[in-house]
Amino acid sequence: MSDESNTQDLDDLLLAEMLQDFLKEAPEHLDQMNLNLIQLQEDPEEEELINKIFRNVHTLKGSASFVGLKKINEVSRKMEEVIGDVRKGAFKITAPIIDIMYEGLDILTTLIDKAVTNDGTEVDISSILKKLDGIPKNTIPASEEQPDKQETESEDSHELLSLYKQSYDQLSILKHFIYSSVHLSDRESLAVLFSKQIDETMDAERNAIWLVEDGQKVVEMAHDGKLVKEDNRRVLEIESSEVLKRVIRDQLVVWSSSFAQMKDVLPEFQRPTLFPIKAQPHAFGFLVVDPEELAEVEVYQFVGQFAAMILNISKLHQKVDEQRKELNELTEILFKQNAQLSSLNHIEVDLMKATDPVHLCRIVVEAVVGELEARIAAAFLIDKSSQELIGAAESGGFQGIDSTRFSIDSKKPFMQCIESGRIVTYRDHAEKLHMGPNVLENWVIICLKGKEGPQGVLVTEVGDEDIGDSISILVNHAGILLDNLMLQKRLGNGIKDRLSSQ
Amino acid sequence: MKKMLIVDDSPSVRKLVEFTLKAKGFQVSSAGDGQEALELTAKEQFDAIILDINMPRMNGLEFLQKMRADVTYATTPIIMLTTEGQDEDKDKAVALGATAYIVKPFKPIQLLGFLEKIVPSS
Numbered sequence: 247m248s249d250e251s252n253t254q255d256l257d258d259l260l261l262a263e264m265l266q267d268f269l270k271e272a273p274e275h276l277d278q279m280n281l282n283l284i285q286l287q288e289d290p291e292e293e294e295l296i297n298k299i300f301r302n303v304h305t306l307k308g309s310a311s312f313v314g315l316k317k318i319n320e321v322s323r324k325m326e327e328v329i330g331d332v333r334k335g336a337f338k339i340t341a342p343i344i345d346i347m348y349e350g351l352d353i354l355t356t357l358i359d360k361a362v363t364n365d366g367t368e369v370d371i372s373s374i375l376k377k378l379d380g381i382p383k384n385t386i387p388a389s390e391e392q393p394d395k396q397e398t399e400s401e402d403s404h405e406l407l408s409l410y411k412q413s414y415d416q417l418s419i420l421k422h423f424i425y426s427s428v429h430l431s432d433r434e435s436l437a438v439l440f441s442k443q444i445d446e447t448m449d450a451e452r453n454a455i456w457l458v459e460d461g462q463k464v465v466e467m468a469h470d471g472k473l474v475k476e477d478n479r480r481v482l483e484i485e486s487s488e489v490l491k492r493v494i495r496d497q498l499v500v501w502s503s504s505f506a507q508m509k510d511v512l513p514e515f516q517r518p519t520l521f522p523i524k525a526q527p528h529a530f531g532f533l534v535v536d537p538e539e540l541a542e543v544e545v546y547q548f549v550g551q552f553a554a555m556i557l558n559i560s561k562l563h564q565k566v567d568e569q570r571k572e573l574n575e576l577t578e579i580l581f582k583q584n585a586q587l588s589s590l591n592h593i594e595v596d597l598m599k600a601t602d603p604v605h606l607c608r609i610v611v612e613a614v615v616g617e618l619e620a621r622i623a624a625a626f627l628i629d630k631s632s633q634e635l636i637g638a639a640e641s642g643g644f645q646g647i648d649s650t651r652f653s654i655d656s657k658k659p660f661m662q663c664i665e666s667g668r669i670v671t672y673r674d675h676a677e678k679l680h681m682g683p684n685v686l687e688n689w690v691i692i693c694l695k696g697k698e699g700p701q702g703v704l705v706t707e708v709g710d711e712d713i714g715d716s717i718s719i720l721v722n723h724a725g726i727l728l729d730n731l732m733l734q735k736r737l738g739n740g741i742k743d744r745l746s747s748q
Numbered sequence: 749m750k751k752m753l754i755v756d757d758s759p760s761v762r763k764l765v766e767f768t769l770k771a772k773g774f775q776v777s778s779a780g781d782g783q784e785a786l787e788l789t790a791k792e793q794f795d796a797i798i799l800d801i802n803m804p805r806m807n808g809l810e811f812l813q814k815m816r817a818d819v820t821y822a823t824t825p826i827i828m829l830t831t832e833g834q835d836e837d838k839d840k841a842v843a844l845g846a847t848a849y850i851v852k853p854f855k856p857i858q859l860l861g862f863l864e865k866i867v868p869s870s
Contacts (some may be wrong), residue, residue, distance in 0.1 A: 576767055579760040583853045671804035673781065690804075697836075712760045715852055718802045719831045 265313040290339040324378035337382040442471035450535035457531035497522040521550040589617040608639035615641040623706040696729025755785040756800035768856035782806025816845040
């Protein structure tokens with residue numbers, strides 16, 4: 247699929263660009279952290295400094311995970327945990343902690359230098375991770391006490407604040423979703439893309455994207471960043487499960503803790519949470535993750551909303567495609583009309599060469615069948631004295647035209663056409679038209695008339711209703727020319743008569 | 749939103765007019781002949797009618813006559829679609845109360861130009 251490889255290219259390009267940005271910005275964060283640590287030595291209780299350091303490592307952690315620098319991500323995450331605990335008031339900053347933080351900073355500096363210079367030599371981070379893990383147990387001076395319970399209240403608000411900040415930060419990751427997915431228009435690729443993004447950038451151990459099909463079922467499209475092959479897709483009836491009804495019909499987040507049946511629906515998940523991909527009137531589907539942290543719930547909700555947005559865009563894509571198709575169809579109609587018009591032009595030139603009414607009739611019927619693609623056509627001239635229609639010319643296999651002759655009032659559609667001057671068709675009289683051995687189904691009778699009134703009729707069977715206008719243009723011209731020919735004939739006869747009488 | 753009715757026996761012309769008018773924000777209904785159109789005008793009030801002349805069952809002139817005899821449609825703009833050479837029909841249509849006529853084949857933009865004058869879209 248070309249769409250997939252395009253996405254891949256775009257992803258790679260974006261990642262490469264972001265990596266460059268990261269390597270450019272990272273030293274700045276490290277410098278700032280260095281300064282902040284120096285100040286913290288002087289003033290270990292200063293909240294603002296602790297917050298700054300938290301942000302330094304937090305940013306490094308987030309960006310590093312995004313550009314795939316695992317070691318930097320791991321070290322900065324551990325450092326963030328330590329500072330985070332300090333912020334929450336779990337313990338206080340001490341000299342040994344600052345030392346370990348410096349050590350972490352050194353390792354980060356080395357790692358980033360190596361990334362910048364593309365130096366592939368290994369840096370061992372196990373010892374620093376161990377030290378960071380050991381905080382505060384291994385760093386508490388014997389004399390210090392654990393903080394007492396009085397601080398519980400501020401602990402709560404700190405925790406909330408940090409959760410909020412963390413989520414906020416993760417939102418920036420979501421921007422990537424938009425960049426990399428707006429050009430996609432098929433649901434499969436979108437599902438895989440979402441699943442992949444969650445797999446790579448969030449902490450959930452597993453995830454899956456299920457989409458609604460036919461309004462009644464949900465189908466597992468992708469899990470853990472991979473497309474589920476069509477034959478292997480699990481399909482569940484929405485109405486069969488309270489869990490599915492809740493997430494799809496009510497568009498609510500569903501927690502495993504509140505629904506015991508969850509295991510029956512998604513046995514491979516430990517503690518799954520289902521997020522609806524909201525849309526009107528029912529959800530497009532849902533996203534399911536095994537979350538590690540409650541803090542990410544809001545982010546997943548946002549992911550669900552983004553997914554809905556992108557799916558909506560993909561629907562718009564489809565609509566645009568449909569309109570394009572319609573436009574193409576119309577262009578085709580215009581082309582067809584133009585083509586008919588240009589063929590009409592040269593038929594008109596031919597018509598002017600006609601020397602007598604029968605010749606003119608022949609040109610008309612041949613043009614109707616040959617150029618306008620009618621199945622069959624026959625022209626009749628009116629014999630005014632006997633009020634009869636006399637066969638003049640045929641095309642397309644009308645049998646026995648030369649011997650066809652009938653009185654106008656013997657066939658109702660013909661009479662109607664000549665009397666009213668208007669087109670009469672099989673839609674006026676829902677029956678086949680029988681003329682000797684000929685049987686016409688979608689028949690049309692048009693009057694050949696000029697200023698002098700009706701001179702004849704054209705009978706034809708059309709396959710395509712669109713040629714009606716072209717036929718009537720042709721017949722209009724033929725009628726006028728027929729008038730002229732009759733006039734000439736009369737004039738000729740008149741002169742002959744006069745000459746003979748002299 | 750202004751409601752338009754296109755009456756023509758050619759599916760292509762109906763489609764062309766429908767598409768052109770919908771793109772301009774009109775609401776469009778269509779009928780294949782005068783008889784069908786009559787059923788629609790009985791149910792709904794249209795702001796303008798675009799009407800072909802050559803049609804089976806009931807042609808444009810007959811339909812036009814019926815419209816002008818109907819109080820609710822006596823003054824509704826009706827644009828006739830005529831084919832080249834139908835001078836006689838043109839004259840008849842104008843005598844029967846047609847508002848304007850366009851000679852087929854026409855370009856969508858010509859139709860819009862007419863409508864702009866007759867039915868201001870605002």
